[in-house]
Amino acid sequence: MSIGIEDNGRARRPALRSLGLLLALGLVASACGGDDDESTADEEGADGELPAAELSLVAYSTPQLAYEQIIEAFQDTPEGSNITFTTSFGGSGDQSRAVEGGLTADVVAFSLEPDITRLVEAGIVAEDWNSDEYDGIVTDSVVVLATREGNPEGVEEWDDLTTGDLEVITPNPFTSGGARWNVLAAYGQVSQNGGSDDEAQQYLADLFANVPVQDDSARKSLQTFTSGAGDVLLAYENEAIFAQQEDQPIDYVVPDSTILIENPVAVTESSEHPEQAQAFLDYLRTPEAQAIFAENGYRPVVEGVESPFDFPAPEGLFTVADLGGWSEVSDRFFNPEDSIMAEVERGIGVSTSG
Numbered sequence: 001m002s003i004g005i006e007d008n009g010r011a012r013r014p015a016l017r018s019l020g021l022l023l024a025l026g027l028v029a030s031a032c033g034g035d036d037d038e039s040t041a042d043e044e045g046a047d048g049e050l051p052a053a054e055l056s057l058v059a060y061s062t063p064q065l066a067y068e069q070i071i072e073a074f075q076d077t078p079e080g081s082n083i084t085f086t087t088s089f090g091g092s093g094d095q096s097r098a099v100e101g102g103l104t105a106d107v108v109a110f111s112l113e114p115d116i117t118r119l120v121e122a123g124i125v126a127e128d129w130n131s132d133e134y135d136g137i138v139t140d141s142v143v144v145l146a147t148r149e150g151n152p153e154g155v156e157e158w159d160d161l162t163t164g165d166l167e168v169i170t171p172n173p174f175t176s177g178g179a180r181w182n183v184l185a186a187y188g189q190v191s192q193n194g195g196s197d198d199e200a201q202q203y204l205a206d207l208f209a210n211v212p213v214q215d216d217s218a219r220k221s222l223q224t225f226t227s228g229a230g231d232v233l234l235a236y237e238n239e240a241i242f243a244q245q246e247d248q249p250i251d252y253v254v255p256d257s258t259i260l261i262e263n264p265v266a267v268t269e270s271s272e273h274p275e276q277a278q279a280f281l282d283y284l285r286t287p288e289a290q291a292i293f294a295e296n297g298y299r300p301v302v303e304g305v306e307s308p309f310d311f312p313a314p315e316g317l318f319t320v321a322d323l324g325g326w327s328e329v330s331d332r333f334f335n336p337e338d339s340i341m342a343e344v345e346r347g348i349g350v351s352t353s354g
Contacts, residue, residue: 048078053273055085055280058099059109060092060177061219062239063139063263066296067109070289079279091217092177099124099268106271107280109138109263111177111218113320114330116264129266138284139238140299141261142254142314143185146225146233146240149249153231157255158189161232162206169230170211171221173334173341174352178218180334181261182234183341184323187333189257192318201340208344226250236261241297241309257316263298 059067067087074080088095088103092111099105100122108125110116116136119125130136147155153166161168171179186207190200213229215221218239225233226248233240233250240252265284267277283289290300294307323329333340336352345352 049081050079050083050276050279052082053084053276055083055106055271055273055277056088056104057085057107057109057280058088058095058103058105060095060111060115060263061089061217062111062178062236062242063109063293063296063298064089064219065242066293066298069292069296070284073288073292074280074283077283080283083276083280089219091171091175093175094216104270105268106273106277107265107267109265111261111263112180113262113264113326114334115177116266117326117330119266119268124268124270125266126269130264134285134301135262136264136266137262137301138265139263139293140301141236141238141263141297142299142317143181143258143261144235144237144240144252144254146235146243146250146252148231149251151251151253155232156253158186158203158257161210162203166210166231167212167229168207168210168232168234169221169225170208170214170234171218172214172216172345172350174336174345175216176218176221178221178236178239179214181236181259183333184320184329185259186234187340188259188318188323189255189316192322193257193316201344204340205344205347208348208350211348214350236297237299237311238297245297254312254314255316256314257318258314260317260319262320 057067071085075083092115096110096115096118099108100118108116108119116125116129120127120129145155147153155166160166170182173179173183183204187200187204190203191197213224215224218236221233222235222239222243224230226243235252237252237254240250243250265281267274267281271277285302287302287305290302290305294300294305294309297309299311300307320326320329331339336342342352
């Protein structure tokens, strides 16, 4: 199941990509060379096979299991049969900075657009990386409020996180993309519902005053929560679903007002195997791969993909574009020297160095 959300006035269209990425054979037949031609065709990759290559996928932490399953499925296709992978998973910001610093990557998959933008500015990802029909996005999700099983504190909405003595777990927004989505969801649920900027900023200050520990990634925050710390976890919807699939005793609430999480993916300009890397990226948007994402709790970006989960459409769902877009939001909220969250973190003694 998918939801039809418009981004900057553009609705995503169904994928019409072909899985048959055929190699140009360019064979010249000769009168007595039939056997040689057949041999050459096999060597160059009949039936859509691509030349052998090892690709490096550098991604944020939460979709690790989904990507491992998708890689295996891709390798069962003609296009992926000769392709092997190395993978690296971690906090989205940390992963982006690592690639900027020289970590080899053929495909990058991050939590949020600014971590791709960093690589565009470094000349590692093409400027037109998001010019496809999906605007560069591979999965969607929303920010939810995860609780202990049975929701013993009766958490239903954002106000419940700041009006009592609840401890809230969320990662550090200067290392984790997931944390940045949490921050924007918390701010936007005030600003998009009639609250002033001052009121929205005060909500963030009150919220983070109740955060006892800030891990460097969303996956580590989930582990912190499931180990017993805190009363509520701010999380991707898919992270809460993942925890339930792992038999963790948690429930979650999709608040009426929350943000649409949009996760980008791109091939790097520095890839030594751009054809194979693009084939893998294209595969990520096939119904087969999107179904695997859906099974792992992500909202598909391809229309018509079946999902085992009934993803609710919150009445007050908003996007980053509603908050001004990433170019404005990144500096205003997450500049480590002078921003809304730098002031909030300094107020509670947390580093903004990333």
